[in-house]
Amino acid sequence: MIKAIKGTKDILPDSIGKWKYVENIISSVFKYYNYSEIRTPIFEETLLFARGIGEATDIVGKEMYTFEDRSKTSVTLKPEMTASVVRAFIEHSLGKKHSLNKLYYISPMFRQERPQAGRLREFHQFGAEALGSSSPLLDVEMISMAYDILSGLGLKDLTIKINSLGTPESRKNYTQKLREYLKDKKHLLSGESKERIDKNILRIFDSKIDNDIEVMKDAPLLLDFLDNESKDNFEHVKSLLTSSNIPFEIDASLLRGLDYYTKTTFEIISGKVGSQDALCGGGRYDLLVEQFGGEPTPGTGFAAGIERILIACEKENSFVVPESSINLYIVCLEKMLISKAYELAQSIRRNNICVEMDYIGRSVKAQMREANKLNSEFVLFFGGEEYSEGKVQLKNMKNGTQELVKIENLVNKISGD
Ligand code: AMP
Numbered sequence: 001m002i003k004a005i006k007g008t009k010d011i012l013p014d015s016i017g018k019w020k021y022v023e024n025i026i027s028s029v030f031k032y033y034n035y036s037e038i039r040t041p042i043f044e045e046t047l048l049f050a051r052g053i054g055e056a057t058d059i060v061g062k063e064m065y066t067f068e069d070r071s072k073t074s075v076t077l078k079p080e081m082t083a084s085v086v087r088a089f090i091e092h093s094l095g096k097k098h099s100l101n102k103l104y105y106i107s108p109m110f111r112q113e114r115p116q117a118g119r120l121r122e123f124h125q126f127g128a129e130a131l132g133s134s135s136p137l138l139d140v141e142m143i144s145m146a147y148d149i150l151s152g153l154g155l156k157d158l159t160i161k162i163n164s165l166g167t168p169e170s171r172k173n174y175t176q177k178l179r180e181y182l183k184d185k186k187h188l189l190s191g192e193s194k195e196r197i198d199k200n201i202l203r204i205f206d207s208k209i210d211n212d213i214e215v216m217k218d219a220p221l222l223l224d225f226l227d228n229e230s231k232d233n234f235e236h237v238k239s240l241l242t243s244s245n246i247p248f249e250i251d252a253s254l255l256r257g258l259d260y261y262t263k264t265t266f267e268i269i270s271g272k273v274g275s276q277d278a279l280c281g282g283g284r285y286d287l288l289v290e291q292f293g294g295e296p297t298p299g300t301g302f303a304a305g306i307e308r309i310l311i312a313c314e315k316e317n318s319f320v321v322p323e324s325s326i327n328l329y330i331v332c333l334e335k336m337l338i339s340k341a342y343e344l345a346q347s348i349r350r351n352n353i354c355v356e357m358d359y360i361g362r363s364v365k366a367q368m369r370e371a372n373k374l375n376s377e378f379v380l381f382f383g384g385e386e387y388s389e390g391k392v393q394l395k396n397m398k399n400g401t402q403e404l405v406k407i408e409n410l411v412n413k414i415s416g417d
Contacts, residue, residue: 007113007121009307017321022306022313025152026106026126033145035104035128040084042108046074052083052260052288056200063111065121077110082260082285082301083292085129090294100132106306118276118308127282127303131289134298136236139264139284140244142302146268146280147246153309154318157271158279161251162237164223165261166230168287174225175201181219188215202255221252230263237264260285264300272315273308280304328414329371330357331364333383341382344407351411371397378414 004010011019027037046066053060065077078084085103088094094101106126113119128145130138143160150158165171178201186194193204193212205216226234241248254265265283273279282302289297313319328348332341338358345355356374358367371379381393386404394413395402405413 005121007115007119009120009122017324018310019306021319021321022153022309023106023126026149027104029145029149029152030104030128032148033102033141035102035130035145038085038088038103038105039107040078040081040088040105043075043077044084044087046076048083048087049076049079052086052292053080054200054260056196056203058203059111063113065110065112078107079109079111080303081105081107081109081125081127082129082288082303085301086131086288086292086294086299089131089297090289090292095132095289095295095297098132100130102128102130104128116276118273118305118311120307123308124306125303126306127301129299129301131297131299134284134286136233136240136264138300139237139266140240140246142282142300143241143248143266143268144244144246146282146302146304149304150268150279150309153313155270155279155309155312155316156318157312157316159269159271160241160246160248160266161254161269162241162248162264162266163251163254164226164230164234164237164263165255165265165283166222166226167262170225170227170230171202171222174220174222177220177225178202182215185215205253205255216253222255223250223252233263260288260291262286266302268304270308270312270315273311276308279309279312323375325375325377326354326356327376328353328355328378328380329367329374329376330355330380330382331367331371332358333364333381335361337383337387344382344410348411348414351415353411353414380410 046064049064050060055061059079064079066074069075085105089101104127106124108122109125110122112121115121128142130141143162147158147160179197182197186197188211189204190207190209190212193207193209196203204212207213254267261283263284263286266281267278268280269277270279271277280302282300284298284300286298288299289295330341330345332338341357345357348355356376358370362370368379376397379395379397381395384393386392390407391404392407393402394405394410
């Protein structure tokens with residue numbers, strides 16, 4: 001028996017309602033903020049992610065699904081979307097068409113992580129990217145859209161954490177200070193953190209190992225080394241969040257896993273989902289477009305994981321999916337009329353009415369049971385005495401009334417015209 005690959009999940013019909021409900025809220029919030037949808041290929045040249053996300057990150061170093069295709073090109077299943085959006089932005093000169101591009105996506109992503117609750121190898125992210133403005137308004141817009149979507153799903157136990165990573169220069173000064181701080185403490189760190197001192201020193205803050213946490217507790221913080229521009233920017237973000245009634249906390253150790261961030265970064269955490277508690281993360285990346293060879297264009301964005309959000313929704317019992325239903329079930333009273341019943345179903349369906357009937361030779365009683373199970377608004381009894389006169393019995397399942405209706409009037413009756 002071949003099974004689905006570890007860390008991947010089938011989304012079966014009984015949970016599709018939940019997914020559609022979430023996807024509807026996502027697209028409607030993005031619509032209110034006037035974001036347009038973008039779709040990019042599932043795989044890209046490996047170099048795009050290696051360069052964009054950063055060689056020293058966990059995603060690039062350990063987690064990418066990378067393989068050589070038959071023409072010996074190294075390709076990678078997308079582990080995140082920002083690099084792809086930026087590539088498309090440059091490739092199609094979107095910056096020339098609109099001075100500000102506000103884009104959103106919903107897409108599967110792939111990372112070869114150790115599967116556990118809330119951590120999959122194929123998962124689904126939605127997110128947004130705004131390219132063309134360095135205004136803190138857009139940083140706040142990202143946080144605000146993410147918060148609106150999560151609150152729209154009924155989630156309450158949410159914490160928004162924000163930080164600023166400053167400019168590359170302020171980060172350089174800071175990493176120097178951090179290096180000095182760690183000089184005589186290196187022996188206390190885990191092997192992985194020791195390696196990070198040279199490769200990507202900020203990542204040591206992400207370690208979950210007790211000794212590392214203890215060492216980093218008193219480390220200098222980047223927030224205290226910000227340049228004036230980043231400081232002003234951060235103050236502006238904070239005051240806009242306050243005036244938009246968005247609650248937040250400052251977390252100076254929030255550095256995010258990716259290399260490309262500058263200035264504002266943020267995460268939204270759920271208090272209900274255990275160790276994989278980040279529902280969403282994002283930040284500003286003012287140098288990424290340039291780094292990819294495009295015209296210098298500031299950008300900001302976020303990404304959120306749908307599976308993790310669904311776990312939080314379940315834990316908080318935060319929404320109920322409306323029950324599914326159909327408009328009409330045709331109960332066929334005589335087996336020899338089945339083709340005629342099918343013809344009728346087809347013609348009614350073409351009027352945007354959802355019709356179901358029996359395909360497996362059920363008894364009339366079993367067909368009635370099925371109509372109830374499907375929550376049908378109307379049941380039509382096809383056959384019987386009046387059928388030869390072109391009439392059928394139509395039962396309204398909501399109020400229980402039944403009437404004789406001419407077949408040609410069925411569509412009007414069912415659609416309530
Ligand atoms: P990141 O791109 O790593 O900042 O992740 C953004 C969001 O995507 C996270 O907050 C999670 O909700 C989700 N996410 C990231 N990695 C995974 C994964 N392996 N499985 C499920 N969700 C994930």
